[in-house]
Amino acid sequence: MSGAGGDTIVDVDVVLVAQPPASPPFVWRQGLPGSDRGESIGGWLVITTESGLRGYAHCTRGVILKDLVERRLRAELVGADALAREWLWHRMWELDRIEEFPIYVLGLADIALWDIAAKRAELPLHRLLGSYRDALPAYASTTTFRDIPEYLDVADQCLELGYHAIKLHAWGDAKRDAELSQALRDHVGPDVDLMYDGSAGFDLHDSVYLGRALSEAGYRWYEEPMREFSITAYKRLAEQVDIPLLVAETSDGVHMNTADFIASGCAGAVRTGAHLKGGVTGALRIAHLAEAFNLRAEIHAGGPVNVQLAMSIPNTTYFESLVTQNPVVREASVDVDGFVRAGDAIGVGWEATWGGAGAPDQN
Numbered sequence: 001m002s003g004a005g006g007d008t009i010v011d012v013d014v015v016l017v018a019q020p021p022a023s024p025p026f027v028w029r030q031g032l033p034g035s036d037r038g039e040s041i042g043g044w045l046v047i048t049t050e051s052g053l054r055g056y057a058h059c060t061r062g063v064i065l066k067d068l069v070e071r072r073l074r075a076e077l078v079g080a081d082a083l084a085r086e087w088l089w090h091r092m093w094e095l096d097r098i099e100e101f102p103i104y105v106l107g108l109a110d111i112a113l114w115d116i117a118a119k120r121a122e123l124p125l126h127r128l129l130g131s132y133r134d135a136l137p138a139y140a141s142t143t144t145f146r147d148i149p150e151y152l153d154v155a156d157q158c159l160e161l162g163y164h165a166i167k168l169h170a171w172g173d174a175k176r177d178a179e180l181s182q183a184l185r186d187h188v189g190p191d192v193d194l195m196y197d198g199s200a201g202f203d204l205h206d207s208v209y210l211g212r213a214l215s216e217a218g219y220r221w222y223e224e225p226m227r228e229f230s231i232t233a234y235k236r237l238a239e240q241v242d243i244p245l246l247v248a249e250t251s252d253g254v255h256m257n258t259a260d261f262i263a264s265g266c267a268g269a270v271r272t273g274a275h276l277k278g279g280v281t282g283a284l285r286i287a288h289l290a291e292a293f294n295l296r297a298e299i300h301a302g303g304p305v306n307v308q309l310a311m312s313i314p315n316t317t318y319f320e321s322l323v324t325q326n327p328v329v330r331e332a333s334v335d336v337d338g339f340v341r342a343g344d345a346i347g348v349g350w351e352a353t354w355g356g357a358g359a360p361d362q363n
């Protein structure tokens with residue numbers, strides 16, 4: 001597909017980059033691997049067009065991305081029109097039928113193509129998408145800490161640093177996590193928004209127990225207590241707890257899967273975001289789907305693409321910002337008032353995060 005206003009893709013490459021381990025390392029909950037313990041290999045997808053524009057997308061699993069680009073994506077993309085994003089997004093679904101892409105790969109080409117489109121328009125991406133706001137409050141999304149006193153200490157620091165709300169990732173023990181949730185509510189008082197993320201640590205029985213405790217403690221949302229394969233299990237959970245369930249973060253199928261979560265009646269809100277939901281195009285599909293049902297689409301995880309989405313999606317509440325250490329360090333994307341802001345960078349804004357080091361393909 002090409003024609004007036006097009007810009008043919010002439011090159012698709014992956015630049016592998018060494019990623020140092022998180023320091024200090026962190027864990028999500030008992031049973032799950034935490035941060036990588038040694039150096040790992042990330043990758044930049046680099047799409048170049050005939051007019052000389054370059055679009056980028058980042059993947060923390062560079063070797064997997066490189067394999068898929070070498071075997072499938074380069075041949076699909078080179079010669080295609082970089083502005084035919086909808087066509088290429090549908091092509092990704094066709095390739096997915098054969099490759100069963102990791103869900104973090106499905107939307108990478110789409111992200112790079114939106115970067116190109118915004119650069120062509122000489123606009124920050126959110127301007128091209130249609131801006132709704134220029135700042136969104138951030139919440140501190142904790143990893144796992146030692147005990148209740150340490151969590152309360154971390155919570156105090158987060159509020160001091162400007163964060164507007166706090167979400168717990170905790171130990172994955174329903175009884176201990178319920179005690180922690182109530183202790184945190186007692187500590188911060190009734191006016192601070194609190195949320196809880198189970199990272200799929202529970203079965204239905206324990207999810208009901210913990211959900212009732214969170215409801216009692218006045219939490220805003222209860223996120224992913226179970227693996228998201230059984231929508232029926234989530235429907236049964238929703239029937240037994242009052243707290244709104246935030247669903248469909250890690251499930252495959254983007255808008256099609258989210259539609260079924262909503263249709264089942266279990267969704268208090270749904271997850272969206274560029275990384276696990278098919279890039280910018282998929283994230284917007286989900287946000288608009290949710291809005292049609294008067295539901296919110298809460299953006300999962302941080303990063304520059306999600307900052308752009310946060311400025312463009314009306315029905316979202318907070319920006320997720322990870323807190324992985326004590327003493328707490330506020331992420332660079334969150335300002336002293338606890339907001340992420342649109343910024344003036346053209347495109348997605350990757351270049352601004354490179355600190356003058358140059359594009360990855362020039363290093």
Ligand SMILES: [Mg+2]
Pocket residue numbers: 197199223224249
């Ligand atoms: Mg989550």
